Amino acid sequence: MPGRNGKGPAWWRGKFRGCGYRLTVPRETIIEVLSKAAKHLSAEEIYLAVHKVYPAIGLTTIYRTLELLVQIGLVFKFDFGDGRARYELAEGPKGIRQHYHLVCTNCGRVIDYTDFIDEAKEFLSQTMKALTEKYNFKIANHLIQFYGLCEKCQK
Amino acid sequence: MPGRNGKGPAWWRGKFRGCGYRLTVPRETIIEVLSKAAKHLSAEEIYLAVHKVYPAIGLTTIYRTLELLVQIGLVFKFDFGDGRARYELAEGPKGIRQHYHLVCTNCGRVIDYTDFIDEAKEFLSQTMKALTEKYNFKIANHLIQFYGLCEKCQK
DNA sequence: TTGGGAATGAAAACCATTACCATTTAGGAG
């Protein structure tokens, strides 16, 4: 099961070489951090995590690498409206990660839900097919967010 | 048909008074601009539009008012990842506006689609009901975005 | 091993948004 431990020939290396990008310690470490993170991290959180392993890292490199990873399609970039972007691996061991969120418009809390996805699948596949045809738009990913008040903020 | 012209007793005034907020020229003008805009505008675009009618307007007031309108639920705030937020009236003459987008990850173009919404309705109502129950989350609005490459950027 | 372009990191620049504060204004009380 390649890519599960830190040493094996990671599944994403081919993507780098294929695009002509170099494999460097900062880049590997950033992907390592992202793959171990359960949730969407901010640039600063990634910086701090990488810094523990590779103290020479610069914040600039974090941003540059993330931009590159987003470009390649390895990473997904979110914006929940709190002024800082969040990043998450687009792919995981179980395939494409899903991005379904409940966003509290009062406190900013974000709940990732993974339920009710089967119901979404059919609707999504139909809609994507139709949109692709009508707008000639090549869909690579999608995002569904519900906004409202979380349990605490309803009081 | 109240609220269609600039003088009639606009449909949103009650919302202001009810919350204890004052009716001012800047606020009225900002809502006016938003209601005439077909699409999501950035703060600066709103500023420029208001400035034509009310040159004394300050950018600070634009931001403050938009924040208020978002709070009240009159306006919806988007973030497409280009570093500036976009704003759009949450309600329109035809009721709640829908927020379904195709976002090009290459050029940043945003396509609003209004097709295939009926198919979404059933799925959404079911999912919202289930999410509301499971997470005790009071859903007020939702957003569906598909990311990919637009027609031009596929070449 | 070596050459050269890609990648890096520190510091400065950038820019949308927010905070500060003195002034003006809406709108209810009298």
Place this chain on the structure above:
DNA sequence: CTCCTAAATGGTAATGGTTTTCATTCCCAA
């Protein structure tokens, strides 16, 4: 209608996440 007071405004300065600049370092193909 006039006063009064808290709310609202707007110019300016500050904030803070992100990007640019540029000299230095590093990957890697030959």
